[in-house]
Structure formats: structure tokens, C-alpha cells
Amino acid sequence: MKAEIFSVGTEILLGEILDTNAKYIATELANIGIDVFYKTSVGDNEKRLLDAIDIAYKRADIIISTGGLGPTDDDLTKETFAKYFNKNLVTDKESLENLKSYYKNDYMPKSNLKQVDMPEGSIALVNENGTASGCIIQENNKIAVILPGPPKECIPMFEKQVKPILQQYTSKVLVSKNLKLCGIGESNACEIIKDLMLSSQNPTIAPYAGNNEVRFRVTASGKTKEEAKELLKPTVEKLYNIFNEYIYGEDEQTLQGAVVDKLIKNNMTISTAESCTGGLLASNIIDVPSASKVFLNGVISYSNESKVYELNVWKEDLEKYGAVSEQVAIQMAEGIREKSNTTIGISTTGIAGPTGETEDKPVGLVYIAISIKGKETVCKKLMLQGDRLKIREKTVNICFSNLLKLI
Amino acid sequence: MKAEIFSVGTEILLGEILDTNAKYIATELANIGIDVFYKTSVGDNEKRLLDAIDIAYKRADIIISTGGLGPTDDDLTKETFAKYFNKNLVTDKESLENLKSYYKNDYMPKSNLKQVDMPEGSIALVNENGTASGCIIQENNKIAVILPGPPKECIPMFEKQVKPILQQYTSKVLVSKNLKLCGIGESNACEIIKDLMLSSQNPTIAPYAGNNEVRFRVTASGKTKEEAKELLKPTVEKLYNIFNEYIYGEDEQTLQGAVVDKLIKNNMTISTAESCTGGLLASNIIDVPSASKVFLNGVISYSNESKVYELNVWKEDLEKYGAVSEQVAIQMAEGIREKSNTTIGISTTGIAGPTGETEDKPVGLVYIAISIKGKETVCKKLMLQGDRLKIREKTVNICFSNLLKLI
Numbered sequence: 001m002k003a004e005i006f007s008v009g010t011e012i013l014l015g016e017i018l019d020t021n022a023k024y025i026a027t028e029l030a031n032i033g034i035d036v037f038y039k040t041s042v043g044d045n046e047k048r049l050l051d052a053i054d055i056a057y058k059r060a061d062i063i064i065s066t067g068g069l070g071p072t073d074d075d076l077t078k079e080t081f082a083k084y085f086n087k088n089l090v091t092d093k094e095s096l097e098n099l100k101s102y103y104k105n106d107y108m109p110k111s112n113l114k115q116v117d118m119p120e121g122s123i124a125l126v127n128e129n130g131t132a133s134g135c136i137i138q139e140n141n142k143i144a145v146i147l148p149g150p151p152k153e154c155i156p157m158f159e160k161q162v163k164p165i166l167q168q169y170t171s172k173v174l175v176s177k178n179l180k181l182c183g184i185g186e187s188n189a190c191e192i193i194k195d196l197m198l199s200s201q202n203p204t205i206a207p208y209a210g211n212n213e214v215r216f217r218v219t220a221s222g223k224t225k226e227e228a229k230e231l232l233k234p235t236v237e238k239l240y241n242i243f244n245e246y247i248y249g250e251d252e253q254t255l256q257g258a259v260v261d262k263l264i265k266n267n268m269t270i271s272t273a274e275s276c277t278g279g280l281l282a283s284n285i286i287d288v289p290s291a292s293k294v295f296l297n298g299v300i301s302y303s304n305e306s307k308v309y310e311l312n313v314w315k316e317d318l319e320k321y322g323a324v325s326e327q328v329a330i331q332m333a334e335g336i337r338e339k340s341n342t343t344i345g346i347s348t349t350g351i352a353g354p355t356g357e358t359e360d361k362p363v364g365l366v367y368i369a370i371s372i373k374g375k376e377t378v379c380k381k382l383m384l385q386g387d388r389l390k391i392r393e394k395t396v397n398i399c400f401s402n403l404l405k406l407i
Numbered sequence: 408m409k410a411e412i413f414s415v416g417t418e419i420l421l422g423e424i425l426d427t428n429a430k431y432i433a434t435e436l437a438n439i440g441i442d443v444f445y446k447t448s449v450g451d452n453e454k455r456l457l458d459a460i461d462i463a464y465k466r467a468d469i470i471i472s473t474g475g476l477g478p479t480d481d482d483l484t485k486e487t488f489a490k491y492f493n494k495n496l497v498t499d500k501e502s503l504e505n506l507k508s509y510y511k512n513d514y515m516p517k518s519n520l521k522q523v524d525m526p527e528g529s530i531a532l533v534n535e536n537g538t539a540s541g542c543i544i545q546e547n548n549k550i551a552v553i554l555p556g557p558p559k560e561c562i563p564m565f566e567k568q569v570k571p572i573l574q575q576y577t578s579k580v581l582v583s584k585n586l587k588l589c590g591i592g593e594s595n596a597c598e599i600i601k602d603l604m605l606s607s608q609n610p611t612i613a614p615y616a617g618n619n620e621v622r623f624r625v626t627a628s629g630k631t632k633e634e635a636k637e638l639l640k641p642t643v644e645k646l647y648n649i650f651n652e653y654i655y656g657e658d659e660q661t662l663q664g665a666v667v668d669k670l671i672k673n674n675m676t677i678s679t680a681e682s683c684t685g686g687l688l689a690s691n692i693i694d695v696p697s698a699s700k701v702f703l704n705g706v707i708s709y710s711n712e713s714k715v716y717e718l719n720v721w722k723e724d725l726e727k728y729g730a731v732s733e734q735v736a737i738q739m740a741e742g743i744r745e746k747s748n749t750t751i752g753i754s755t756t757g758i759a760g761p762t763g764e765t766e767d768k769p770v771g772l773v774y775i776a777i778s779i780k781g782k783e784t785v786c787k788k789l790m791l792q793g794d795r796l797k798i799r800e801k802t803v804n805i806c807f808s809n810l811l812k813l814i
Contacts, residue, residue, distance in 0.1 A: 013443045015433030016613075019426060022448075026422030036420045037455055039448035041429075048444055055462060187478045187516035198480075207479065208418065217423075272686075272707070278693030279679075279686030282707045286685030289761055289795060291709075297717065298707030300679070300689045306704035306747065340713065354696055383512040386536070388696060 006065035033172030067149035069132035087119035095133035175228035212397035271340035272298035276350035311335030329367035413472035440579035474556035476539035494526035502540035582635035619804035678747035679705035704747035718742030736774035
């Protein structure tokens with residue numbers, strides 16, 4: 001059973017709106033095990049829509065279309081599918097009642113009436129959140145699911161009325177697990193499990209690269225959710241064995257979320273002293289709702305003076321080694337930890353560019369230091385590529401991955 | 408001249424990512440007057456991609472494709488187009504240099520080398536922000552523009568390298584100017600210029616809503632760039648007259664950029680004291696490359712204790728009014744300004760959620776305060792909607808728009 005997703009509307013072809021419906025429907029179809037090999041966007045134009053329908057039914061059994069159910073003459077999705085299937089349009093009683101109740105306190109423009117005309121013999125999908133009903137046409141082993149464009153109308157209609165019907169057509173259930181890695185590059189990680197990836201058919205393994213992190217999505221298909229889950233296990237286990245030191249979490253877990261969770265678990269608190277990252281490190285920690293349990297205080301020490309009065313960095317060392325140096329990074333981390341009375345102090349200092357580089361200190365040179373109570377402070381020298389924001393973002397992610405290893 | 412947009416990648420068909428590239432490219436093509444009648448998404452599969460290319464060239468002259476240029480065997484967009492056009496792949500020297508410089512401090516996995524192999528006779532598009540070069544193939548009146556998938560790589564490549572080439576194929580020149588407003592809502596702003604928007608055909612006026620800001624894009628079409636620019640002027644002037652107090656900049660200018668520019672111009676310095684925004688305010692300022700001229704110091708004061716020892720907030724007031732209060736916001740702003748010896752001190756304190764609300768202090772309650780040397784400190788009470796990050800982002804933007812008015 002193969003489906004093709006249609007997004008109908010000139011506004012999509014002009015780039016005026018982002019096609020969020022198509023993403024939603026694709027996710028849902030993947031979850032119930034219906035394959036999607038193509039998505040097509042086409043304008044509000046009868047000839048071009050008819051051509052696209054024709055092409056789609058050569059390669060798929062179901063077309064799920066969104067958009068073009070409005071009250072104006074421009075909107076012609078339903079009319080065009082009716083023409084393709086050679087059906088008349090007839091008023092659907094329940095949809096008409098729904099339309100009337102929608103306008104019960106208002107004048108109803110006559111043009112809205114076309115929104116409740118349905119192709120003869122189709123299943124009408126009454127719209128709980130708008131005036132345009134959708135419909136399902138089934139004929140000659142071809143199915144058309146026709147949905148309204150606004151996500152507020154389309155998504156509940158799909159969820160409540162369409163999904164239960166589509167589920168009858170599939171015997172597969174797909175279950176996925178995402179393993180999230182940091183501290184290793186995508187190509188490097190893929191190289192290590194090249195053979196495993198090639199030989200894995202069910203479950204499959206797909207790699208995705210993020211901001212200084214890699215995600216492997218393992219997807220199994222079974223007759224039931226339980227069967228699919230069982231099928232996942234051995235491959236997930238293998239990946240854990242191979243990438244144990246790099247995997248920081250699964251699925252919705254974020255890198256900063258993993259850090260905060262581990263700090264809470266270990267009963268630790270943290271403070272930050274940032275120069276080049278300028279608050280981005282703290283901001284990412286505080287993004288995690290439970291951050292208030294572990295994050296107490298932070299300083300963004302941008303001027304040399306403030307490194308002295310905020311963090312007790314030695315003025316002499318600032319002059320001798322410069323603000324971007326191992327010595328200063330270490331003193332910043334220790335300074336913030338002592339001042340804030342936390343278990344951990346973490347610091348960043350570097351040259352994020354585009355200006356500010358010197359002969360021996362190029363853009364991308366960053367030092368990070370982590371001071372843990374009772375342990376020797378660890379400092380890392382980084383050479384990062386990218387623009388100002390990229391260098392700052394990479395620095396933050398490297399802080400998190402190093403922190404995870406140390407606590 | 409008709410174009411078709413291709414998005415290649417199984418992750419799009421599985422609904423894992425939102426296709427923002429396609430929207431961007433559609434907008435840009437509309438701007439330079441190239442028609443788009445279809446968009447197609449297809450997975451990383453040679454046979455299906457070949458079929459889609461075949462269909463597309465029956466209805467369009469140009470295919471612009473994004474995605475599938477990664478280093479793994481999964482990524483086969485360039486290879487498949489090369490096959491379609493019957494071209495060998497050969498290493499592009501400049502791309503190879505770019506790749507080597509990208510990995511100059513790191514081990515380069517061998518698989519990356521395929522990212523700089525280009526179809527013979529094509530124009531290579533060197534990637535300034537990644538390792539995969541794109542390319543343009545021109546043959547038998549068919550053009551293929553092949554771009555990488557990550558928006559950070561795809562968009563600058565299209566903007567700088569592809570657009571100038573595509574512009575040769577169209578006789579229209581479109582010129583746009585974006586006017587950026589803060590302190591007024593989208594529907595409000597649109598209502599004010601409703602008639603002007605309806606009556607404007609060349610130039611057109613299109614509104615876009617952003618994060619607590621509004622952008623009006625004015626676009627004129629002419630035979631030459633100069634003609635289009637002249638056509639823009641009267642409408643832009645009208646908008647300046649109407650929205651003078653709300654317009655903070657044009658085109659690439661950001662709200663934080665406007666703040667930093669104005670601070671530099673007025674010879675002012677700034678420091679930040681953040682609670683709920685947790686470093687996001689400072690981080691946004693420091694995002695501006697010239698920020699080091701004005702930003703000296705910041706504190707992320709998350710615990711009550713640190714509000715006392717870092718910012719001199721009165722312990723009695725913290726107990727009496729709570730950390731989220733006008734009194735504490737004002738003391739934070741004044742405390743950081745005095746400590747950092749800056750012209751301006753700015754503070755945030757609020758409840759970003761999802762937890763932490765009390766009976767009289769709901770999620771979304773935020774106080775911001777701005778203390779300017781020699782002036783009375785200004786405090787604003789905000790009631791914001793959205794999730795944790797949204798509330799924090801809105802707070803930061805409101806800080807900036809208030810700052811702009813006060814300096």
C-alpha cells in the first residue's frame with residue numbers, strides 16, 4: 001500500500017507558506033506503515049492537477065491531498081478529483097448542518113455552499129474546525145483523501161476521521177528509536193557501522209547529522225507494535241555496544257537535557273563564566289525546564305576588567321597570556337565555581353570572529369575549562385570552523401559533551 | 408522559463424524535517440519571475456529519482472534540487488543526475504581545496520571525497536558553509552541546479568551563486584526592500600495600510616510576521632535594476648511616513664544589530680542582568696560582531712542568593728515581593744549598571760514555565776527594567792504566551808524594542 005501526498009495551492013508554489021501539513025501527514029503515514037515515495041505540490045489549476053493525479057496513480061494507491069477546498073472559484077481540488085473519477089457533486093446533509101451552525105450568528109456568503117458539495121458515493125469528512133468538509137473517494141483500487149488546507153482543520157480531520165480508515169489498509173506497524181551521539185562526526189560514525197547499516201533490512205538504520213551531533217534512527221516494521229519493538233532490540237543493543245561512549249540519549253532527549261539530568265542525578269550544581277559564547281552556554285542549560293535545580297549563577301565576562309572583578313582572574317596573567325588563553329580559561333572556571341559555591345564551574349574564552357584575530361590567535365581558537373570541586377581543572381583548546389554563531393554554538397556543544405564525560 | 412523544485416531525501420518523506428528550502432527557493436524564483444508549477448519530493452532512491460527527473464523535464468526547463476549530497480552511499484542526487492545526463496564524475500579542484508581547508512585541523516574521512524566529484528562539464532558551486540559542493544548542469548535546453556540539503560549551506564549557495572545565473576534567463580528584474588518594524592502587531596500594521604496594499608501592484612507590499620516583529624517586503628519589477636529601484640521609492644517613502652516610529656531597520660538589519668549600532672553611535676555601553684532569559688539577552692547582543700564595543704559585562708542570576716551577591720538586590724525585597732516583581736527587576740538593572748560601570752543596565756525576571764507559577768504569578772509573567780545613567784529606571788510588566796523558549800525569546804525582543812525607544 002503506497003500513498004502520495006499532494007499539497008494543492010499556488011501559495012505553496014510561490015513560497016508564501018511553509019508546507020507543515022505534508023510533514024505531519026508523512027509522519028503519520030510512516031507510523032502506520034504506509035509507504036510514501038513521492039510528495040507533489042501543485043497550484044490551483046485544473047489541467048495541472050489532473051495531470052498530477054494521473055501520474056500519482058501510476059505509482060501509488062492513495063493520494064492524500066490538502067488545500068483548495070475554500071469557497072472561491074480558485075479552489076478546485078474537490079471538483080478536479082470529482083472530474084477525474086467522473087462523479088457528480090451532491091450536497092452532503094451533515095456537512096450542510098455543520099456549515100449552518102458555523103454561521104448561526106452571522107450572514108453566510110452563498111459561495112460557502114460549495115464547501116459542502118461532495119463527490120457522489122464518497123465518504124464526507126465533516127469539518128469540526130471550519131466550513132469546508134473533506135471527503136474520501138474509493139474506486140477501482142484508487143483512493144483519494146481530500147482534506148482542507150488550514151492545519152487547524154486538516155490535522156484534526158486526519159487524526160480523528162482518516163487515520164482509523166487508513167489503518168484498515170495496512171498490516172504493518174513501524175516503531176523507531178533514535179540514538180543520539182556527540183563527540184563523533186557523521187561520516188566517521190557511518191564508516192564504523194557501514195557493514196551493519198548495509199546488512200540491516202528490518203530494522204533499518206539511518207544516520208542524520210545535527211549541530212555537532214549525530215543521530216541514528218533505527219526503524220523496525222512488524223505486525224504489532226510489540227513485535228516491531230522486539231525486532232528493534234538487538235540492533236539498538238549492537239549500536240550501544242559500538243558507540244557506548246558517544247551515545248548521550250534517545251529520541252526527544254537533548255544534549256543539554258542529558259547534562260541537566262546527570263547533574264540532578266549526581267546532586268551537583270553548576271555555574272558558568274562565558275566570554276566568547278556570551279550567554280549562549282547558560283541559555284542552553286536554562287532551556288531545560290528542570291535547570292533551576294542545578295544552575296545557580298552565571299557571568300558573561302566580555303571585558304578584561306570584568307574578568308578581574310567578576311571572576312578573580314589575575315590581571316598579570318591577562319596581560320601576559322591574553323584573555324584567550326589556557327591560563328585565563330582555567331581561572332575563569334575556578335573563579336565562577338568558588339564565587340557561586342557550585343560543584344562545577346565551566347568557562348569559555350575564544351575568538352568567534354569575524355574580527356579580533358591576531359597573528360598567533362586565529363578566528364576559531366577557543367579554550368574551554370571545567371572545574372569540578374576536589375578535582376584538577378580540565379582545559380581544552382579548540383580550533384573551530386564557521387561563522388561567529390557557528391563557532392559559538394559548536395563551543396557550547398563541546399562544553400556539554402565534555403561535561404557529560406567528566407561527571 | 409519554468410522551474411520545478413525537487414526536495415530529495417527520505418527524511419522528508421518520513422516527515423522528519425520540514426521542507427524550508429523549497430519554500431525559500433519558491434519565494435526567490437517568484438521574485439526573479441521564474442514560474443514554478445510543481446514541487447516534487449522524492450526519497451534517496453535512484454530509480455524513483457530518475458523517474459521524477461524524467462517527468463519534470465516534460466513540464467519544466469529547470470530542476471532545482473536540494474538534498475542528497477552527503478558523504479554516505481545513501482546520498483545519490485548528484486550521481487543520479489549525472490546518470491540522467493550521461494556524464495562522468497570528476498574531482499573539482501577548487502571544491503577539493505575547500506574540503507581540505509574545512510578539515511585542516513581534523514581527520515578527514517575518505518567518504519567525504521565524493522562530495523567534491525562533479526558531473527563533467529558542469530559548473531561547480533563551492534560550499535562556503537560545508538563540505539558538499541553543488542553544481543549546475545546545462546544540456547539540451549535542460550538545466551539542473553543541484554544544491555546541498557542543510558539550509559545553512561543551500562541558502563547562501565543559491566543566493567550568491569545560483570541566483571545571478573538564473574537571472575540571465577528572465578527579462579524581468581525584481582528588486583525588494585524589507586522594512587522591519589517592532590512595537591506593532593502584524594494585523595494592526597496591515598489594517599493601517601490595507602488600502603495601500605490592495606492598490607499597490609508594482610511595487611507590491613507583502614507583510615511577514617516574525618518573533619515580535621513585522622516585516623513589509625516591497626517588491627518592484629522593471630526592465631533594469633535601476634528602473635525597479637526607482638519604482639520602489641515612492642512606496643517605501645509612504646511606509647516610512649506611516650510607520651516612522653516603528654521602523655528600526657531595512658533588509659539584513661536585525662533588532663539587536665539596530666540596538667548595538669545605536670549604542671555605538673551614542674557612545675553608550677551596556678550590561679545585562681538576566682533571570683528568566685538566562686543568558687539569551689546577552690547572547691543575542693553578542694551575536695552582533697561589533698558588540699564588544701558596547702557590551703561589557705552580564706550576570707545570569709538564577710538563584711535568589713546570586714541576585715543578592717551579584718546584583719545587590721535587597722534580601723528583604725526578595726522575600727517581600729518575590730524574585731518576579733517590579734522591585735527586584737529595577738534593583739537588578741540598577742545593580743548591574745553600577746557594578747559594571749556602564750551607561751545602561753537591563754534586567755529580566757519572570758516565569759517562563761512550564762512549572763514555577765503561583766496563584767498570583769502565572770507562567771508568562773515577566774518584568775523587564777532598563778536603567779540609564781542619570782535617568783529614572785523604567786520597568787515594564789509583560790504577560791506573554793507560548794512555551795518556555797517562546798516566552799524567553801519574546802522577552803528578549805521586547806527588551807530590544809524598548810531599548811531602541813529609550814536611547
